[in-house]
Amino acid sequence: MRKLLFFMPLAVFLILGVVFYLQLGKDAQYMPSALVGKKVPEFTLVSLQDDQVYTHKDLPDTPYLINFWGTWCPACHVEHPFLMELANSGVPIVGIDYKDQKDLAVQWLEQKGNPYQVILMDEIGNFGVDMGVTGAPETFVVDRSGVVVYRHQGVINAENWPEIKGYMK
Amino acid sequence: MMLIRNVFLSIAMLLSLSVIAQEQMTFSSELNKTRYQSLVEELRCPKCQNQNLADSGSGIAVDLRELVHQMIEQGKTDQEIVDYMVARYGSFVLYRPQHSTATFLLWYGPFILLGIGLLAFISVVRMNRKRRGRDL
Numbered sequence: 001m002r003k004l005l006f007f008m009p010l011a012v013f014l015i016l017g018v019v020f021y022l023q024l025g026k027d028a029q030y031m032p033s034a035l036v037g038k039k040v041p042e043f044t045l046v047s048l049q050d051d052q053v054y055t056h057k058d059l060p061d062t063p064y065l066i067n068f069w070g071t072w073c074p075a076c077h078v079e080h081p082f083l084m085e086l087a088n089s090g091v092p093i094v095g096i097d098y099k100d101q102k103d104l105a106v107q108w109l110e111q112k113g114n115p116y117q118v119i120l121m122d123e124i125g126n127f128g129v130d131m132g133v134t135g136a137p138e139t140f141v142v143d144r145s146g147v148v149v150y151r152h153q154g155v156i157n158a159e160n161w162p163e164i165k166g167y168m169k
Numbered sequence: 170m171m172l173i174r175n176v177f178l179s180i181a182m183l184l185s186l187s188v189i190a191q192e193q194m195t196f197s198s199e200l201n202k203t204r205y206q207s208l209v210e211e212l213r214c215p216k217c218q219n220q221n222l223a224d225s226g227s228g229i230a231v232d233l234r235e236l237v238h239q240m241i242e243q244g245k246t247d248q249e250i251v252d253y254m255v256a257r258y259g260s261f262v263l264y265r266p267q268h269s270t271a272t273f274l275l276w277y278g279p280f281i282l283l284g285i286g287l288l289a290f291i292s293v294v295r296m297n298r299k300r301r302g303r304d305l
Contacts, residue, residue, distance in 0.1 A: 033259070034255070135229060
């Protein structure tokens with residue numbers, strides 16, 4: 001019994017060592033989305049292109065992406081060409097013009113091209129809050145049944161696309 | 170002397186940073202203002218990992234502060250506001266974790282360890298006393 005007690009600190013040290021070692025290399029910035037596994041929240045937003053009112057009922061019934069972007073966001077400039085590639089290969093993307101000015105957004109699309117099936121304006125950012133968005137770009141994968149299955153914070157690129165694509169079903 | 174003054178100055182500047190992050194807001198009552206202050210201090214900014222809403226200057230923190238302000242003025246309870254934030258940003262936004270099975274160890278682990286320590290202490294004292302009794 002005495003001898004066992006003597007080795008206790010070593011045992012505790014080893015257990016803690018293993019626990020801490022397993023935490024190494026994990027992305028400390030990663031934050032799970034509260035929305036994964038839930039339906040896309042209800043909304044009423046105006047479209048950028050034709051000023052029509054859209055609700056959550058107008059969303060596609062195939063798997064698609066919801067992409068939050070804004071002309072004020074430098075990383076969105078980086079992401080844009082890859083979104084064009086995705087759109088050209090037939091991936092449906094719903095764009096949310098997040099906390100942006102309409103004229104700037106229209107100008108951006110004219111200059112750089114439009115990868116979005118539909119673009120909805122979230123000028124105040126309330127829909128962003130409902131989606132748990134913390135900034136832009138941020139992308140959600142919605143599956144066939146309208147449930148959010150994945151959230152990606154930051155730029156989508158050729159490197160991380162295969163993983164995101166895996167959720168589109 | 171100069172050094173001390175510089176240190177004081179930098180401390181004063183650090184303290185004023187948290188004030189800069191706040192906008193002017195009007196409240197219908199002192200109580201609402203107090204509730205607002207305690208809520209934004211207890212809610213974590215979802216963008217910037219180690220700051221609360223009160224201290225953060227990031228865009229989303231400004232928006233969420235405004236939302237908290239609106240909801241308080243609309244007569245929502247503190248619990249409703251906290252639930253609203255958790256539904257959107259997860260329990261990540263709480264600096265004071267909820268009591269649940271997942272956080273059981275977090276809340277009660279220290280007391281369990283204290284109990285184990287107390288038991289070990291008592292048994293060691295008893296063992297020592299027994300041995301001393303034998304030696305005499």
